[in-house]
Amino acid sequence: KNEVEQSPQNLTAQEGEFITINCSYSVGISALHWLQQHPGGGIVSLFMLSSGKKKHGRLIATINIQEKHSSLHITASHPRDSAVYICAVAQGSQGNLIFGKGTKLSVKP
Amino acid sequence: DTEVTQTPKHLVMGMTNKKSLKCEQHMGHRAMYWYKQKAKKPPELMFVYSYEKLSINESVPSRFSPECPNSSLLNLHLHALQPEDSALYLCASSHLGLGGYTFGSGTRLTVV
Numbered sequence: 001k002n003e004v005e006q007s008p009q010n011l012t013a014q015e016g017e018f019i020t021i022n023c024s025y026s027v028g029i030s031a032l033h034w035l036q037q038h039p040g041g042g043i044v045s046l047f048m049l050s051s052g053k054k055k056h057g058r059l060i061a062t063i064n065i066q067e068k069h070s071s072l073h074i075t076a077s078h079p080r081d082s083a084v085y086i087c088a089v090a091q092g093s094q095g096n097l098i099f100g101k102g103t104k105l106s107v108k109p
Numbered sequence: 110d111t112e113v114t115q116t117p118k119h120l121v122m123g124m125t126n127k128k129s130l131k132c133e134q135h136m137g138h139r140a141m142y143w144y145k146q147k148a149k150k151p152p153e154l155m156f157v158y159s160y161e162k163l164s165i166n167e168s169v170p171s172r173f174s175p176e177c178p179n180s181s182l183l184n185l186h187l188h189a190l191q192p193e194d195s196a197l198y199l200c201a202s203s204h205l206g207l208g209g210y211t212f213g214s215g216t217r218l219t220v221v
Contacts, residue, residue, distance in 0.1 A: 035212075043215075045210050045212065090210075093205070094157045095140050095142075095157075100151065
């Protein structure tokens with residue numbers, strides 16, 4: 001079993017829809033990261049969470065430490081949101097990340 | 110400056126070549142990382158430098174040799190690579206658990 005599980009693996013939405021991507025983990029963590037990667041591109045850090053909820057523009061990320069679960073929400077989705085969204089957890093003192101397999105999001109106009 | 114800069118962006122090398130990938134950050138981050146990412150797969154950790162000392166080596170073959178000349182620079186020296194080493198090589202830096210995790214845009218490496 002992978003230490004970080006994401007669902008769904010693929011997601012297609014119509015422009016304007018509300019989107020939720022889920023992440024569950026099975027290990028102790030110091031923080032959880034949500035990352036975005038466009039095709040062929042580098043990775044952009046969206047959020048780092050250790051508790052509660054964070055909001056940035058149309059993006060909202062939540063984490064429940066007791067349930068070892070996090071969600072990434074996108075409100076009023078837009079085609080430019082099309083990308084792979086990756087959940088990653090930080091363990092230990094070195095800050096290295098364990099990655100989920102990613103969710104490929106495609107938003108159609 | 111809030112970026113991690115990686116050079117070159119693309120590299121094609123033969124199996125007998127020696128080349129180096131470079132990574133630079135000026136955010137005062139004291140941890141720097143090399144990750145390898147194959148197509149449609151998540152990144153895999155290769156090396157971690159903490160305060161300029163190698164702290165994690167994930168059993169990477171010796172044909173990959175990391176170097177951290179100072180707190181802002183991280184190199185990955187490549188020698189006698191195999192075609193299966195073709196991948197996107199990502200550098201990242203962080204404040205060691207205090208946030209600020211930042212990735213570079215990567216070097217797309219092709220070994221021929």
